[in-house]
Amino acid sequence: MDSDSTMETHTLDALSAQKFRSLVEAIADIAIYMLDPDGYIISWNAGAERFKGHAREEVLGKHFGMFYTDDDRAAGMPDRTLSIARNEGRFEGEGWRLRKDGQRFWAHVIMDCITDEEGTVIGYAKITRDVTSQRIASEQLEQARRELSQAQKLEAIGQLTGGVAHDFNNLLMVMQSTLDMIRLKSADPDQVVNLVGLAQAAVKRGATLTQRMLAFARKQELHTEVIDVYDLVNGMGDMLQWVLGQRIHLIMTLSKETDKVLIDANQLELALMNLTVNARDAMPMTGTVTFSARNVRVAQAHPTELPPGDYVCLSVVDDGTGMDADTLAKAADPFFTTKGVDRGTGLGLSMVHGLMEQSGGRMVIRSTQGAGTRIELWLPTASAQADAATSPAPARRPAPSPGAGSQRILVVDDNPLVRSTTSAALESMGHSTLEAASAEEALATIERDGAVDILLTDHVMAGMTGAQLTNLVKSRWPGMPIVLASAFADIHDNLPDGVVRLAKPYGRDDLVQAINAVLGKQARQARG
Template sequence: MGGEEKVNILLVDDQPGKLLGYEVILSELGENLIKAGSANEALEQLLKNDVAVVLIDVCMPDLDGFELAAMIREHPRFQKMAIIFVSAIQVTDLDLLRGYAAGAVDYVPVPVVPDLLRAKVRVFAELYRKTRQLETLNAELERRVAERTAELAQANSELEHRVEERTREREAALAQVHEMRKVESLGQLTGGVAHDFNNLLMAVLGNLELVRKFLPSDPKIRRLIDGAIQGAERGATLTKRMLAFARRQELKPETVDVPNLVDSMVEMLRRSLGPGIQIKTDFETDLPPTRVDPNQLELALLNLALNARDAMPLGGRLTISAHRERIGASDVPGLQPGDYVCIAERDSGEGMDEVTLKRATEPFFTTKGAGRGTGLGLSMVDGLVAQSGGAMRITSQQGAGSTVELWLPVAEAEAIERPRPVAPQRVQESRCCRVLVIDDDPIVLAGTAAMLEDLGHTATEVGSAEQGLKILQSDASIDLVITDHAMPGMTGTELAKRIRRKWPELPVIIATGYAELPGELDPSVPRLSKPYRQQDLAAVVAQLVGEQPAAEPAALNAAVG
């Protein structure tokens, strides 16, 4: 935890032995643990302390866990507090619904799995800590602004006009810094949460795929499994948007001809927007290419088009244009002087008022109804453009439509690298090999090993990079290493460097829920972005150890030995 402030975790159970067990399990988190042997004692502790997470036993005398949770939620201070139920009895769906209705955020069954309990409590404790840090940061910035304003207000009356002018300039600058720090902090938090969810989705998707293979051919069961897989994939898409907002998604920039890219999208846009929306394109002659990830740019333009459609419920016109412009210092906020391609999407919709326009790029802000938007669309586009060295600008007037401009740097003169998608090819089957799988998350570790074994390979599982090195030193028959990146002690990238130095011919794959890895890592090291599917795993294994030239596997084994 370093120098971070500890948070309070309240443990509620009428059995002292169970309280002691929870205390032992959660002591590794390094937080303050408060114990309560009854509901009344728990309420007293809540009123005396700021508590981040409450762990409640469902079955207690006097008040049971559901009743206690309902009483906690009734108090204004505790309406957003994380409550986790521990239940030693069989929990039915009705019990789950009752618990969630009472205010629970999660359940832990008995017997308690220590790692699972620690992981669940750690997530909510860290979320509470980050929220408090953001609140403290906001309060400190507001205090500084107030202090500076008071100092300027005491200036000499003869310089009042100049002081007022400087005050306005300083307040605007401080407000911009305040907003940048707030968004940066939220981006860091969002990126971390997205990484954790990628690990969870990795386990869910991998296990669902394997379960689907071995289930009987019952259409009803397969429909349910497919629905669960689609739900997990939607979760993966959301984490990608969260990483895009946090500016942590991995980009693959290419030299892109904007008119060709947009023209290839027009038919798809017409189907997506419907017959009520007229699409028009307008491109400057001899428009130079730009350097950007073409797939991400397509997603950004589609996202903007869907927003425009929602702003034109009765139909209208969407114009996509692009032109070249030389930008000087301070011409467009966030842009360095130079030549840029400006891609603009202009609609004839309802437009936005000033308040909505100011908040348009805020993460999770949306004017759409429940279930119709995540509020990450414009943040994702803004993150993509910023990562590509450009900037986004939005102009809008209520009743007169909106225009979103994406400013991207002009690419250096070179051949356009924009191959159009081709029909997917079947993954070449690889020879059976021995794979060392390294991940500190046992659920992900087991899921990856199961997918490999289902593909016909032999998997050796270890939970740390240090254990992996010991296996490699004692077992010369390992053909491939798949390692997580973010692990305690030695990271996956550090492990890859050591393997490259000692066993240069041994292939290594980095699997990670993050998109950014240390820049000094050899870019030729293959990566798997979590959550990945079995077909993705099979493809990269086939690429590295598949029987392509017949001599390669033998050469590899000789190097390992």
């Protein structure tokens, strides 16, 4: 290449460089500037001057750390930024930076390391954008989302509270009226018996309501056993047809090859009854309800979002009115119902949902307005070992009669009404009782009066819980028979051997069964 060509090339390079510098310096909304290898500013464009507030002559030769907050400078952020850019070739991040007037702005920063042909660092190109408005908008959006979430939670709590208050007010009204009438009719034994029956019915209704709420919260007491789905559902056929009535046709298409599942049979039957009632109410004239089941191998990323494994999909399908998208979205919410006043609490589907989740399964609802509803209960199959080891659920056995002679029973509960009624029931069986209002008082009673044959304690108490009391008593008096009463299912772990669980609310027959069970365990341990 001759000298004229070389000079022309150099001239073009100089012109291109000058145009590039002019372009960079003209950009008004982005700060673009250069740093030397030590981080000192060697160029400054109009964008940097506009939103940082410093003129060119005020920053040239200054270290770029001047734009950082005091805290970031104390933490060594400027040097760390240079180090990352030097070692990795680029740094990108966001953080607070300072304008000339001391105001902070949120900056998005990119710093590229520039090297010569030998790889020696000759400087850094730095690009800074003011993204304060975007950050504020993002924070406002996140705040709005939090407020919406909180509002939805409050709405759900309000809905739950309203539903519970309505149902329990009805129950309390029945019980109050019944007790008033018992007082008036005390001279007529037949009337008293009838009125007591009404009060007991109200109590059972309240117990059912609390069980459904616990099912929704996944805290109910489950008595799991290996269940043959084919036998259980077909065994309910007559009862389900009675619930549906003569105008609705019931079809069972279950196969005997359907795998067995591990679940609380009573709760599954109640769930199927709820689904049948819903299907009936969705068909005001006539229709068909179909029960079916199939074995399914669930793989990764299954639409149900269940863990991989073997499941039984039990389906209840009706050809009723179906649900629109809004109703379908709320179908499993507690106390949401499309039925009229006094035709249901709206806890049916939420109870089924809670049972499935607590049992390791899933409830899936598919519905189209005018085309019916399909509800699938996905249940994990039971292993052969579980089939051999599982015994029938205690709730399905008849309550035994009082036995084993008179026992001295310490009743522990922080509710004086519960203590009194439980003691009265035990004494009606021929036992004698002591009472304690707390776990601490119970321990003092046992230490003071060693002649305690059985400890019967509530779980949820202020201070020390019943489970904690149980462990402590078993460590100090290993032979003490203990009955632990609770409505919750989350206290199974770490309970000593020989403790009998008593589900709340309980009646006299339940107490008889629990006392006999704990004495039976004590006798077996003594023989062993």
